[in-house]
Amino acid sequence: MLTLGIESSCDDTSIAVIENGTRILASLVSSQIEIHRRFGGVVPEIASRKHLEAILPLLRETIEKSGIKISQIGQVAVTAGPGLSGPLLTGLSCAKAVAWHLKIPLIPVNHLEAHLTASFLANERLPEYPFLGLIVSGGHSNLVIAKGPRGYETLGYTVDDAPGELFDKVARHLQLGYPGGPIIQKTGEGANPKKYELPRPMAGKGYLFSFSGLKTAVVRLCETEGDKLDLPALCAALQLAVADTFSRKVGNALKESGLKRLVIAGGVAANRPLREELARLAEAHQAEFLMPSIHLCTDNAAMIAAHGFISADLAPQNAILVNAAANWDMGAPFNF
């Protein structure tokens, strides 16, 4: 079964073709990072405009690269939410046209659910449930128990900023550029992460996360240190604070749930200190640790296609009538 995946929930337009949910035949991404860089963040109106310009050339190129004929596609999986409305609608409309023309099923996919599937796809495996999942990105910070392709128990989420948002805001404050995550990681490489003591937000408060206080702590530290500020050490300390915050809560969740598989996903899952910390944690709990390759950490259509493949039976018969949902909790009903 060939599944076409279409992703346009934020600032990356992506289209992929995968076979039987595990083999990527082609997966292309058209990134808008350079366009949004000068604004210091994603501008939804510009993102919508650029998705529309990019999506059709990308569809053609993906089909060519995959080496298949478009008529061989058996189903279309598309991100239906959560995300930015305008960008989501562009991808959804394109996907509906493909499905309607070919008279094949449309599978609306929850973007966050698909991020978790990316970690299995990176290992050319279909997801095995249950597992503990941590999704960390520019817009999300969710700790869940995944029980099935559309079955999730949410343990925790961020009450304010997501970790990627924190990195972006701090990078903007330090005038390092955009996006913040990779720049902060690069700047902090080799520096002493213990030179500065940053808070571990919401420590001891269940599974909820909060990162806005951490941003404030960085701003205050900059003011206090002035010209003496050791920028690499600050970046290293910030990453350690983030990794440590997740590690404590994920550790508790592994202990309480007894789950023996930990999956991390999302753009911030590309952060090396976080990956290393969670790998150590999983080992300490004798749990299998799955993380996506760097390419599959960021928004991509291969994960959408893979998740569409495993959740196809759970999609409603009239899925072609589904609407996009800017806010759509994992496992929640489709938006009609």
Add this chain to the structure above:
Amino acid sequence: MKYLFIDASESTTCVQAGDSSKYFNQTFNTSRNLAACLTSICDEMLDKAGLKLEEIDVFAVGTGPGSLTGLRVANSFLRTLAFMGQKALVGIDLFTWSVATLKAQGQTGLVRLVTPTLIDKAFSVDADLSRDIGQFTPDPKLVDNRAASPEKPNFGIRWQAEGIAKLEPTPEVLHELIKLQQPCREFSEMLQILPLYIIPSQAERKLEEKPC
């Protein structure tokens, strides 16, 4: 020539399907739900016109001005359909459609067409109705207010105000306009058919206002 047209520049969506001799036009109250009902409204219109999707030769799409989200949804859908079926695509500019409607109604001379935007500005186009519609190229100005021209008759597209008469572009004129337009068949040409009349986002306007 069999065609399927969508104009989603407003909260209602105008859909028209036809061939060289007849057409069927209907306006659907799609509100913020166009992406959900795209296929169902097209199915309905094709049924009414006695057409099948694979028989369509030309997909025609409204390019604005109007709701950018609606225009993008319709554009993404119809452009993909044209690509999938290797069919032609036509962009229908609302100003051109409106000028053609005025000519069909016997209006002559110089006129001003006005259509409001969400940012308290309006697109304004001056047109000379004595010229052939094929020679008309809209050159809209984004004006600060919706004031009418004191010198010439003013028409608001699907909208009216003091001194501005409401103009409703008609299905008959659209039918003729679609037949008249040179359809894009090359992929590169098709990519040029996008919503026009983009209003810069707040972020872009702020950046422009910033001193260097």
